[in-house]
Amino acid sequence: MGGIKEIAKMTGVSLATVSRVFNNSALVSPKTREKVLKAAKDIDYRPNVMAAALRSGKSKIIGVIVPEVNNSFFSDIINGIEGVVSDSGFNIIISQTHEKQERENAALNSLLELNVDGILMSISKETKDYTQIQKIIDSKTPIVFFDRRPTLDAINAVLLNNYLGAYIATEHLIDMDCENILHIAGNPDVSIFEERKKGFVAAAQKHRVQYLVNHLPNIKSNPEEDLNSLKDILKKHPNIDGIFAYGDEMAIHLLNLLNTLKIEVPKQVKLIGFGNANFSALTQPSLSSIDQESSLMGELSANLLLQNLKRKTKPTAKVLSPKLIRRESTKNLDQ
Amino acid sequence: MGGIKEIAKMTGVSLATVSRVFNNSALVSPKTREKVLKAAKDIDYRPNVMAAALRSGKSKIIGVIVPEVNNSFFSDIINGIEGVVSDSGFNIIISQTHEKQERENAALNSLLELNVDGILMSISKETKDYTQIQKIIDSKTPIVFFDRRPTLDAINAVLLNNYLGAYIATEHLIDMDCENILHIAGNPDVSIFEERKKGFVAAAQKHRVQYLVNHLPNIKSNPEEDLNSLKDILKKHPNIDGIFAYGDEMAIHLLNLLNTLKIEVPKQVKLIGFGNANFSALTQPSLSSIDQESSLMGELSANLLLQNLKRKTKPTAKVLSPKLIRRESTKNLDQ
DNA sequence: TTGAAAGCGCTAACAG
DNA sequence: CTGTTAGCGCTTTCAA
Numbered sequence: 151m152g153g154i155k156e157i158a159k160m161t162g163v164s165l166a167t168v169s170r171v172f173n174n175s176a177l178v179s180p181k182t183r184e185k186v187l188k189a190a191k192d193i194d195y196r197p198n199v200m201a202a203a204l205r206s207g208k209s210k211i212i213g214v215i216v217p218e219v220n221n222s223f224f225s226d227i228i229n230g231i232e233g234v235v236s237d238s239g240f241n242i243i244i245s246q247t248h249e250k251q252e253r254e255n256a257a258l259n260s261l262l263e264l265n266v267d268g269i270l271m272s273i274s275k276e277t278k279d280y281t282q283i284q285k286i287i288d289s290k291t292p293i294v295f296f297d298r299r300p301t302l303d304a305i306n307a308v309l310l311n312n313y314l315g316a317y318i319a320t321e322h323l324i325d326m327d328c329e330n331i332l333h334i335a336g337n338p339d340v341s342i343f344e345e346r347k348k349g350f351v352a353a354a355q356k357h358r359v360q361y362l363v364n365h366l367p368n369i370k371s372n373p374e375e376d377l378n379s380l381k382d383i384l385k386k387h388p389n390i391d392g393i394f395a396y397g398d399e400m401a402i403h404l405l406n407l408l409n410t411l412k413i414e415v416p417k418q419v420k421l422i423g424f425g426n427a428n429f430s431a432l433t434q435p436s437l438s439s440i441d442q443e444s445s446l447m448g449e450l451s452a453n454l455l456l457q458n459l460k461r462k463t464k465p466t467a468k469v470l471s472p473k474l475i476r477r478e479s480t481k482n483l484d485q
Numbered sequence: 486m487g488g489i490k491e492i493a494k495m496t497g498v499s500l501a502t503v504s505r506v507f508n509n510s511a512l513v514s515p516k517t518r519e520k521v522l523k524a525a526k527d528i529d530y531r532p533n534v535m536a537a538a539l540r541s542g543k544s545k546i547i548g549v550i551v552p553e554v555n556n557s558f559f560s561d562i563i564n565g566i567e568g569v570v571s572d573s574g575f576n577i578i579i580s581q582t583h584e585k586q587e588r589e590n591a592a593l594n595s596l597l598e599l600n601v602d603g604i605l606m607s608i609s610k611e612t613k614d615y616t617q618i619q620k621i622i623d624s625k626t627p628i629v630f631f632d633r634r635p636t637l638d639a640i641n642a643v644l645l646n647n648y649l650g651a652y653i654a655t656e657h658l659i660d661m662d663c664e665n666i667l668h669i670a671g672n673p674d675v676s677i678f679e680e681r682k683k684g685f686v687a688a689a690q691k692h693r694v695q696y697l698v699n700h701l702p703n704i705k706s707n708p709e710e711d712l713n714s715l716k717d718i719l720k721k722h723p724n725i726d727g728i729f730a731y732g733d734e735m736a737i738h739l740l741n742l743l744n745t746l747k748i749e750v751p752k753q754v755k756l757i758g759f760g761n762a763n764f765s766a767l768t769q770p771s772l773s774s775i776d777q778e779s780s781l782m783g784e785l786s787a788n789l790l791l792q793n794l795k796r797k798t799k800p801t802a803k804v805l806s807p808k809l810i811r812r813e814s815t816k817n818l819d820q
Numbered sequence: 821t822t823g824a825a826a827g828c829g830c831t832a833a834c835a836g
Numbered sequence: 837c838t839g840t841t842a843g844c845g846c847t848t849t850c851a852a
Contacts, residue, residue, distance in 0.1 A: 153829050164839045169831060177837055199598045200539045201829035204844050209535060211578070211599075219567065220560040220780075222763075229555040232581055241595060243546070244579050246567055260576060263534045264546075402767045409769055429764030432737040434744055445555075488845050499823045504847060512821060536845035540828050 152193055160189040172197055203265060212455065213261035214244045215254065215271035222428050223444050224272070227296060230448020231270060238456055240267070247274040255282045262291065268455045269293040273300055275340050292458035296451040298342060304465040306458060308451040312342045315440040315472035316349025319394050319422045322438070322474055324353070326420050326482040328392025330360040332383070334404065336396040338365060346396050346424060362387060366400070377407055384411065391419055392480075398423035398430045398439055405433060405479065420480040435478035443470055487528055495524040507532055538600060547790065548596035549579045550589065550606035557763050558779050559607070562631060565783020566605060573791055575602070582609040590617045597626065603790045604628040608635055610675050627793035631786040633677060639800040641793060643786040647677045650775040650807035651684025654729050654757045656692070657773070657809055661755050661817040663727025665695040667718070669739065671731035673700060681731050681759060697722065701735070712742055719746065726754055727815075733758035733765045733774055740768060740814065755815040770813035778805055 154168045161168070163182055170178050171186040178186075189195075203209040212235050216224040228244065235242055243266065245257035254274050259282075261269055269291060273283070280300045286293050287305060294306035316333075323331050333350040336343030347363060354361035364383055366376050384390065384407075395401035401423030408415050415421050415435055423430060426441035450468055457463060489503045496503070498517055505513050506521040513521075524530075538544040547570050551559040563579065570577055578601065580592035589609050594617075596604055604626060608618070615635045621628050622640060629641035651668075658666050668685040671678030682698060689696035699718055701711050719725065719742075730736035736758030743750050750756050750770055758765060761776035785803055792798060 155829075165830080166832085166840080167838055170838085173831080179837060182837085196594070196598050198539070198600065198829050200535050200544060200600050201844090202831070204533070204535045204539050204846090205829080205831045207844075218564070219554070220557065220564040222555065222557065222560075225555040225557075225560045228579075229553070229581070232554065232579070236580070241578050241580070241599060243576050244563075244567070245571070245576070246564070259531070263531050264576060265533065265535050399767075402764075406767065406769060427764075429737075429762075429767060432734075432741065432764060432768070434741060434769050490845075500846080501823060501825095501848080502821085504845095505822090508847080514821060517821085533845050536828090537847070538828095539830090540845080540847045542828080 152195070153198060154195075156193060157186060157189045157195060160193075161185045207265070209265045209267055210240050211264060211266045212240050212242050212452075213257075213264070213266040213269045213271075214242050215247060215257050215261070215269065216244070217247050217249045217272060217274055219244060219246055223297075223425060223442065226444035227272075227448035227451075230445040230450075231452045232448075234449050234452040235456070240456075249274040249276050251277045251279065258282055258286065262286070266291065268459055270451050270455055271295055272297045275337065292455055292462070294451050294455045294458070296447055298340075299467075301341075305467070306454055306465050307467045308447050308454060309467065309469050310342070310442050310447065311469050311471055312345035313349040313352070315424060315442075316346035316394065317353045318349075318472065318474050319424065319438075319440050320350045320353035321357070322476070322480060323392035323394060323420055323422060324357045324359055326392070326416075326480050327484070328359070328420055330387070330389045331362070331392040331394065332387070332390045333361065333363045334380075334393065334395045334400055335363055335365045336400075343396050350394055360389075362390070377403065380404065380407055381411065384408075384413070393419060393421045395421070395423050398425040398427040398437060401437055401439070401479075402429070402433060405435075405437065415479050416481045417483055420482075422480050426475050430475075431477065433479075435481075438477045438480040439475045441473045441475050443472070446470065487530070488533060489530075491528060492521060492524045492530060495528075496520045542600070544600045544602055545574060546576050546578055546599060546601045547787075548592075548599070548601040548604045548606075549577050550582060550592050550596070550604065551579070552582050552584045552607060552609055554579060554581055558632075558760060558777065561779035562607075562783035562786075565780035565785075566787045567783075569784050569787035570791070575791075584609040584611050586612045586614065593617055593621065597621070601626065603794055605786050605790055606630055607632045610672065627790055627797065629786050629790045629793070631782055633675075634802075636676075640802070641789055641800050642802045643782050643789060644802065644804050645677070645777050645782065646804050646806055647680035648684040648687075650759060650777075651681035651729065652688045653684075653807065653809050654759065654773075654775050655685045655688035657811070657815060658727035658729060658755055658757060659688070659692045659694055661727070661751075661815050662819070663694070663755055665697075665722070665724045666727040666729065667697045667699065667722070667725050669715075669728065669730045669735055670698055670700045671735075678731050685729055695724075697725070712738065715739065715742055716746065719743075719748070728754060728756045730756070730758050733760040733762040733772060736772055736774070736814075737764070737768060740770075740772065750814050751816045752818055755817075757815050761810050765810075766812065768814075770816075773812045773815040774810045776808045776810050778807070781805065 158165045247254040296308045299307045335347045422438040424440045426439040430437040430439045492503045493500045582589040631643045634642045670682045758774040761774040765772040
C-alpha cells in the first residue's frame with residue numbers, strides 16, 4: 151500500500167497531478183484522472199491524512215470537550231455534532247473534563263498539539279480561570295461553546311435560554327392551578343441553574359403566587375441527606391401544590407419521595423422537571439419537563455464552527471428556546 | 486510559537502537533542518535538558534503531534550467505533566475507554582455507525598487514513614460482511630472488539646456472557662417463586678439477543694417451569710403495535726407470573742403496560758430487565774436487572790488494546806460475568 | 821552525550 | 837492541464 155509517489159510512478163504522471171486528483175480541486179484531464187484513480191484502486195491506496203495535515207495545516211479534525219460523555223444531554227449533543235461534521239468529512243476527537251478545570255486545560259492543550267481545525271466545548275462547572283480559553287479565542291483556532299459559556303465577550307456560542315425554560319415551566323404549573331410552588335434549585339455556582347432560578351422567581355412574582363426556593367444540588371453525592379431535607383421541607387409546607395425541579399433526575403427522586411410520603415402526583419402536587427431526559431417519558435406518572443433540544447444544539451454548534459472554519463465570522467451567540475413537554479405529572483385533573 | 490528548531494537556535498544545541506528532551510528517552514545531560522525545557526517554556530512551545538506522527542508512524546490516536554454514542558451503554562463504555570487511554574497519553578476519535586454496515590466501513594477507512602494506532606469497536610447489528618474487518622485484523626493495526634464481535638477466529642474481544650446473564654435473571658424469577666415465565670426477546674439476528682434467549686430457555690428447562698418466548702424487537706420503531714401485541718399475549722396467558730425482558734427499556738414499557746392493565750408488579754407479575762440502565766433504579770417500582778459493567782468493559786478493552794500496542798500478543802477474548810441487580814420489581818412479597 | 825542529514829507523505833507555489 | 841521544487845515539524849540512523 152504505497153503512497154502518491156507509487157501511483158505517480160505507475161501512471162507516469164507527476165506527484166502534483168496525482169495529488170490534484172485526490173483533492174479534486176485543480177483541473178485535471180479526465181483521462182489522467184481516470185488513470186490515476188485506477189492505479190489507486192489497484193494498490194488499495196489510502197491517503198495519509200497526517201501528511202496532508204502537516205503540509206496544509208488543516209487536520210480535518212474537530213475537538214469536542216464535554217464534562218461527561220455518559221450523560222444523556224451531552225451524548226445527544228455529541229450525536230448532533232457527529233452528524234454534521236462527519237457529513238463534511240471531519241473527524242471528531244472527544245475529551246472529557248469530569249467538571250475539572252485542570253482536565254479541561256489539559257484537553258485544550260492536547261487538542262492544540264493535534265492541530266485540530268476547531269474546537270467545540272462546554273466548560274466545566276468548576277472553571278473560573280479563563281486564561282487558557284482566552285488564549286484560544288485570541289488564536290487562530292475557531293472555538294464555539296455550547297450550553298455553558300465562559301463569561302467572556304465576543305465568543306461564539308449556542309445556548310439554551312434557561313431563564314425562559316424555567317419561566318415556561320413555572321407558568322405551566324400556575325396554569326394548572328398551582329398556587330404555592332416550590333423550586334428545587336441546583337448549584338448556584340453554575341450559571342444555568344441560577345438562570346433557571348431567576349426564571350422561576352420571575353414567573354412566580356409575575357403571577358403573584360406563593361413561592362419558595364430550596365437549594366439541593368448534591369443529590370448524587372449525598373442522596374440520603376438530601377431526601378431527608380426534602381422530606382422536611384414538604385412537611386413544613388404542606389400546602390405546596392407544585393414543584394419545579396432544576397433537572398429531571400432530581401424530579402424523579404422527588405416523584406419517588408412523594409410517592410413514599412403518599413402524596414399523589416399530580417392530584418395533590420404537580421411536578422415538572424427540566425431537560426426532558428430519556429427516562430422522563432417512562433416514569434409513572436410520566437414527567438412533564440422542558441426540552442433542551444440537545445441534538446439540535448449540537449448541530450447548530452457544529453454548523454457555526456464549520457462556518458467559522460471557512461471564513462472567520464463575527465462572534466455569534468445563538469440562543470435556543472426551550473419547549474414545554476406536558477406529561478401526566480402536571481395534569482390538572484379538575485379541568 | 487515556533488517549533489523545535491527555534492528552541493535549538495535559542496539554546497545552541499541541535500534539533501536532535503531538543504527532540505530527545507521531549508521524548509525523554511535518550512540520555513541527555515541534565516544541564517542541556519534544563520536549558521531546553523526553559524526555552525520551551527519561554528516560547529510556550531507545543532509539540533506538533535502531526536509531524537511526530539508522520540515521521541514516527543505513531544499517531545497516539547485510538548479510534549473508537551460504536552453504533553450510537555447517545556446510548557447509555559455505549560457512552561458508559563466510551564467513558565471507560567477514555568479514562569484508560571487518556572491516562573496513557575492517547576486521544577480518542579469517535580465514530581458512529583448508526584447500525585449501518587456502510588457507515589461502519591466508512592468509519593474504518595477514515596480511521597486508517599488517520600493512521601490511528603489502534604481501533605476499538607462494537608460492530609453494527611447490520612454487519613454481515615466482514616471483509617473490511619478481516620483486512621484490518623490481518624493488518625498491523627491492532628483492533629479489539631467489545632460487546633459485539635464478528636464471527637471470526639483469532640480476534641481480541643471483551644464480551645459479556647449474555648447467556649449467563651439471562652440464565653441468572655431467569656433463575657432469579659424462579660427463585661422468587663415464578664412458575665410461568667415469559668421472555669420478551671430481541672431481534673434474533675443480533676447474537677447477543679439470541680444468547681439471552683438461549684440462557685432463558687436453558688434456565689427455564691433446567692428448573693422445569695412453564696415458559697414462553699415472544700419476539701418483540703421493534704418497540705422503538707413501532708411502539709403502538711408492539712404494546713398491543715403485548716397486551717394480547719398477557720391476556721391470552723393470564724397465568725404468567727414472571728417476565729424477563731431482553732432490555733431495560735422494553736422492561737419499562739412493560740412496567741407501564743402492566744400498570745395500565747392493573748396488573749401489579751411485583752405482586753402479581755415479577756419483572757426483570759437486562760442492562761441496568763441508569764433509569765432502572767428510578768422507576769416505580771424500581772426495576773431488577775442484569776448489570777453489564779459497561780464502564781469496566783470499556784476499560785478492559787482499552788487495556789487489551791494498549792497491551793497489543795506495545796507488543797502484538799496472541800488474540801484474547803475476555804468474557805465478563807454479568808451481575809444480578811435485585812430491586813423491587815422482582816421482590817417476593819410472601820417471603 | 822551530541823550533531824548532521826535524510827526523509828515520513830503530501831501540498832502548493834511557480835513555471836511551463 | 838502538467839511538472840518541478842521546496843518544504844510542513846519532527847524523528848532517527850549514523851558518526852563523532
